[in-house]
Ligand code: ATP
């Protein structure tokens with residue numbers, strides 16, 4: 001079948017702008033075809049666009065044969081343009097329909113579709129991700145990505161209002177940020193390079209130039225884990241602030257979380273309803289639990305973690321159950337924090353560092369950083385890293401780098417907790433994991 005041209009037709013209204021008040025007006029609506037029905041005397045179909053949907057109703061007796069023929073050839077998810085009159089109709093969804101005078105079929109979807117975006121036939125996550133572009137037409141997917149969009153807008157607004165400037169650091173790098181194990185090597189002309197794990201080192205250096213910076217960008221981790229909250233490519237919101245300590249940037253983070261939750265709650269009520277998500281805005285100050293207290297709570301609940309080890313997933317889960325909501329875990333052992341972490345002045349076996357948790361999910365990690373070269377070199381060596389391979393980083397510490405602190409917050413994980421998604425893959429357009437490199 002020959003498709004129609006868009007020609008000089010342009011959309012005059014979004015589907016949700018066609019209301020009974022507009023009765024009698026001629027409109028052009030464009031969108032995707034949902035159910036097509038033939039009820040003897042009338043043919044109708046649902047047309048969906050980004051705003052919602054509208055019923056297109058063609059009474060057989062009064063409608064041009066060509067238009068009726070086109071309706072017959074429609075398949076679900078085809079895109080069409082419909083010129084017609086708005087008619088108030090009690091029996092139609094939203095009490096309004098469009099009676100078509102002309103239809104242009106812009107592209108015809110080939111059936112059977114790999115997936116039903118109306119969600120009537122349930123598909124598992126893998127099948128959905130294989131046909132992701134179609135899956136993203138589901139109202140739940142749309143709701144998740146609108147919430148994500150709102151979240152990142154709020155993040156930007158808040159950080160800018162705190163006097164931070166947005167930067168972009170390189171994602172192709174020569175050396176590891178922390179340890180080489182989790183790096184993706186790439187071929188870079190005659191040399192080997194890597195995809196960046198974190199903007200950590202660059203953002204620290206930038207505090208000496210711009211004092212307060214933030215970046216929203218991808219991080220790449222060549223970790224093999226297959227969990228509902230890890231991906232090999234994630235988006236990180238990173239900040240770094242000069243003349244500040246862990247406590248100062250904790251406050252920025254706390255304010256930010258409260259702002260993001262309240263703005264999403266206020267502006268995305270429709271999307272939260274689609275997801276059946278009741279969002280509670282966390283109250284300040286968030287609980288601050290020391291690592292030692294966390295181990296004690298866990299032990300009382302029958303989960304033993306040896307001092308000096310990171311909290312394994314079952315421990316995080318239990319702690320999430322015990323504390324719930326947003327909370328900080330502070331005073332971590334230095335041994336499990338990266339080389340650039342500042343030890344606590346009064347107890348150097350502890351790090352002046354924190355994690356922000358939401359239930360069982362780690363949302364962010366941050367802390368005060370080392371700004372003195374001698375201490376940094378000492379800590380590099382303690383981690384078994386060679387200071388020589390960090391020379392281009394270390395040189396910045398000889399030019400008066402100010403004391404500084406910062407954090408990294410996972411945007412995909414933040415979207416998980418805002419939307420209530422149980423798998424991070426729901427919150428990323430085209431997720432990258434060990435098994436998935438396409439689409
Ligand atoms: P985890 O312990 O959960 O593996 P991490 O401590 O290795 O995370 P950080 O290096 O502290 O992660 O990164 C800061 C933030 O970036 C994390 O708190 C998280 O929100 C996000 N993040 C880190 N790694 C990933 C990943 N593989 N997938 C998704 N988000 C991630």
Ligand code: MG
Pocket residue numbers: 355362364365
């Ligand atoms: Mg962390």
